[in-house]
Amino acid sequence: MYDVVVIGGGPAGYTAAITALQNGLRVALVEQKYLGGECTNWGCIPSKALIELGSAVGVARALSRHGITLKVESIDRSKTLRHISRAVTKAREGVKYLLSEVDVIQGFGRLKNTHLVKINGSESKEVEARNIVIATGTEPKTVPTFSFDGVKIIHNRHFFELESLPNSIAIIGAGAIGCEISGALANLDVEVHLIEIMDKILPEVDKDVSDVVAKYLARSGVKIYTSSSAQFKEYSGDDVLIRISGKGGTAEIRVEKVLIAAGRSYNTKDIGLSEVGVETDERGVVIVNDLMRTTIPNIYAAGDITGPPLLAHKAFREGVIAAEAIAGVKEVLPRGPVPMVIYTHPEVGFVGFSESQATRIGVKHRVVKFPYVALGKDSTTIRSTPDGFVKLILEEESGKIMGAAIVGNGAADVIHLFTLAMSQRMELRDLRKAIMTHPTYSELFSEIVSSALGRPLHAPKS
Ligand SMILES: Cc1cc2nc3c(=O)[nH]c(=O)nc-3n(C[C@H](O)[C@H](O)[C@H](O)COP(=O)(O)OP(=O)(O)OC[C@H]3O[C@@H](n4cnc5c(N)ncnc54)[C@H](O)[C@@H]3O)c2cc1C
Numbered sequence: 001m002y003d004v005v006v007i008g009g010g011p012a013g014y015t016a017a018i019t020a021l022q023n024g025l026r027v028a029l030v031e032q033k034y035l036g037g038e039c040t041n042w043g044c045i046p047s048k049a050l051i052e053l054g055s056a057v058g059v060a061r062a063l064s065r066h067g068i069t070l071k072v073e074s075i076d077r078s079k080t081l082r083h084i085s086r087a088v089t090k091a092r093e094g095v096k097y098l099l100s101e102v103d104v105i106q107g108f109g110r111l112k113n114t115h116l117v118k119i120n121g122s123e124s125k126e127v128e129a130r131n132i133v134i135a136t137g138t139e140p141k142t143v144p145t146f147s148f149d150g151v152k153i154i155h156n157r158h159f160f161e162l163e164s165l166p167n168s169i170a171i172i173g174a175g176a177i178g179c180e181i182s183g184a185l186a187n188l189d190v191e192v193h194l195i196e197i198m199d200k201i202l203p204e205v206d207k208d209v210s211d212v213v214a215k216y217l218a219r220s221g222v223k224i225y226t227s228s229s230a231q232f233k234e235y236s237g238d239d240v241l242i243r244i245s246g247k248g249g250t251a252e253i254r255v256e257k258v259l260i261a262a263g264r265s266y267n268t269k270d271i272g273l274s275e276v277g278v279e280t281d282e283r284g285v286v287i288v289n290d291l292m293r294t295t296i297p298n299i300y301a302a303g304d305i306t307g308p309p310l311l312a313h314k315a316f317r318e319g320v321i322a323a324e325a326i327a328g329v330k331e332v333l334p335r336g337p338v339p340m341v342i343y344t345h346p347e348v349g350f351v352g353f354s355e356s357q358a359t360r361i362g363v364k365h366r367v368v369k370f371p372y373v374a375l376g377k378d379s380t381t382i383r384s385t386p387d388g389f390v391k392l393i394l395e396e397e398s399g400k401i402m403g404a405a406i407v408g409n410g411a412a413d414v415i416h417l418f419t420l421a422m423s424q425r426m427e428l429r430d431l432r433k434a435i436m437t438h439p440t441y442s443e444l445f446s447e448i449v450s451s452a453l454g455r456p457l458h459a460p461k462s
Helices: 011-022 037-042 044-066 079-098 176-187 207-219 312-327 355-361 411-423 443-452
Strands: 002-007 027-031 103-106 108-113 116-120 124-134 138-140 168-172 191-195 223-225 229-236 239-246 249-255 257-260 264-266 299-301 340-342 348-352 365-371 389-395 401-407
Touching: 002 011, 002 312, 011 027, 011 037, 011 079, 011 124, 011 312, 027 124, 037 044, 037 079, 044 079, 044 176, 108 124, 124 312, 168 176, 168 239, 168 249, 176 191, 176 207, 176 340, 191 249, 207 223, 207 348, 207 389, 207 401, 239 257, 299 312, 340 411, 348 411, 355 365, 355 389, 355 401, 365 443, 389 443, 401 411, 411 443
Parallel strands: 002 027, 002 124, 027 103, 124 299, 168 191, 168 257, 191 223
Antiparallel strands: 108 116, 116 124, 138 264, 229 239, 239 249, 340 348, 348 401, 365 389, 389 401
16 A cells, blocks of 8 residues: 555656655656656746747847847757657656655546546556545636647647647737747747737736737737637638737738637636545536645645636746645645746736735725836846846735735846745835845845835835
8 A cells, every 4th residue: 555646647747756855755647648747848948948939039139139140040940849749858857866766656546435446548457545645736718719639729839849830829828938939939930819818918927027028029020919709710821810809900910820819717626526525616626625635534635726816936836835844844834825926028027916906905005116217137138138027016005015016127036026025915114124145136135125125225206
C-alpha cells in the first residue's frame, strides 16, 4: 500500500508527489499523458518560449528608433516552433528527473473507492493508498458555432504542436492567454485578429491597466474586436471564414487558423468523485478546506480543479499544502495571496484586490499611482513603456495594502515585492525602510510606498 497516490502529473500533482517524498512517504503518481501537465507541455513553457521569440524581434525592430538598424530578413515559421518544442522537452525531462524516486504509472486513474485507484493504461491495474491527491487539471473549452477539428479550429494543445506558425489567425478570447499569444504572433509578422465578447480585453484587470495593454497590442499590429462575438461560417479553401458581430456591425474575415482561448472545463467528471462522496460545485470545482482536504478526509485535491485562479504557481502551492497536510507537518504553508502575471508587452502583474473589486465589495479604500515616465530605468530601455504605471489599493482605515497592479516593463518580477509585503502583512512605513537599487524596476516599489506615505521622491506633482 502507498502512503499517497497522486492522480495527475501537472504542477499540482508533481509538487504534491515530491513534497510527500521529501516527508518520507511512499508515493505513486498516475499520469495519462505527459509529465508536467498543461503548464509544461501546452501552457506556461511553450507560450513563454513563443513570447521570448516575439519580444526579441520586437527589440530588434525597436533598435531602429535608436539609430541601430537590424533587418529581420526572414522568419522561418517552422524553425521558430522548434525552439518552443525544445523548451518543452527540456522542462518535461526536468519533471521526470524530479520524480525519479516516485513510482510513476502511465494511464488514466479513477477512484474505485476511498483507498483504491483503478488505472487504465497499456495494462489495467489497481493501487491501494492511505491517501489520494486528485490533481487532474482542466481541458480547453470551445465556444458556440465552433468545434475543434485540430487543424483549422484549434485549442492551445493543437497550437503548440503545429508544424509551422500560420500566416493569419483569429484568437477568440482576450484573457491572459489570448493576449499573450496575440502579441507574440504579431511581432512574428502573423496577421492577428483578437476577438473578445466583453467590452475590454483582459477582463480580470482594471480598465486603466487593460487599456495600456490594448494600446500596445494594437500598435504591434493586433486587430482587436471588443464587445464582439465570432461565429463560424465555413471552411473556405485552406482558410476558415468567420463572422464577427459587434457594436459597429458585422465583418467577415478569412484566416488560416482559429485559436479558441475562451475558458477551461474541470477534469472532475468520470474519475469516480461523486461515487466515493467527493463533492464538487456546479462548475465541477472540487470543494476543499484550507489543507486541500475534500469532503472525504483521506482524499485531497490541488491545482486548477480547486477553482480559479488557474495558475501553475497556485497549483504548486496547493500540491505542497496537500502533501504537508498528509504528512502531518505542524505548520503547513498557508495559501497566501496569489500574484498573477500577464506576459504581454507591456507586462501586467497584480496581486490581491483590484480597484474595481475593492469598489464592488464596498471597502473604503484609496488608490495611489506612480507612472513609468518618472522611472529612470524605463527611459534606458529599448522598448520603454511610458504609458505604464503601478498602483496600490490601500484600505482607508488601516492603511494596509489590499492589492497592487503594475502595467509596464518588469511587472512580472516587481509584483513579487508587493506579494511579499502582503503575505507578511507589512506596514507601509516598514516597507519604506528597504533601499532599492537605482536604476531598476524595483524602484517602482519604493517610489509608490513613499508616495502612499505622502513622501514622494520622483513622482510628478499632481
Ligand atoms: C496557453 C496557456 C498558458 C499558460 N501560461 C501560464 C503561465 O504563464 N503561468 C501560470 O501560472 N499558469 C499558466 N497557465 C495555467 C497553467 O498551465 C495551469 O494553471 C496549471 O497547469 C495547472 O496545473 P494542474 O496540475 O492543476 O493541472 P494540469 O497542468 O492540467 O495537469 C493535470 C494533469 O493530470 C492529467 N490527468 C487528468 N486526468 C487524469 C486521470 N484521470 N488520470 C491520470 N492523469 C490525468 C493530465 O494529463 C495532466 O497532465 C497557462 C495555461 C495555458 C493553457
